[in-house]
Amino acid sequence: MKDYGRYIIWLDYLDSRLSRAQGRRLQVSRCVPAPTLEELAQAARALGLEAEAQEARHPRRHRVRSGYISVKKPGMGKGRLLQALAQELARMRGERARRGG
Numbered sequence: 001m002k003d004y005g006r007y008i009i010w011l012d013y014l015d016s017r018l019s020r021a022q023g024r025r026l027q028v029s030r031c032v033p034a035p036t037l038e039e040l041a042q043a044a045r046a047l048g049l050e051a052e053a054q055e056a057r058h059p060r061r062h063r064v065r066s067g068y069i070s071v072k073k074p075g076m077g078k079g080r081l082l083q084a085l086a087q088e089l090a091r092m093r094g095e096r097a098r099r100g101g
Helices: 037-046 078-093
Strands: 006-010 051-057 065-072
Touching (some): 037 051, 037 065, 037 078
Antiparallel strands (some): 006 065, 051 065
């Protein structure tokens, strides 16, 4: 049953190797290549969120194994949450989050 108090964040939303048609939700310059489920959950925890990780297949890429995290809705919209997660992923990997684009 759908839980309206949680956001679902797919790995594909933050993968710079994918096009928007394949499921990426942010600009390529803000994303990281091939994020892992563990990295995404760790980034969410670093932002103070309780993340439940789940392996699954993204609807737009149903042949490829992917996954998502489920987080309780913080006091921000999903777009801002995605940007914060992308920035934290880049910081964790030691990459510099590029601006613009």
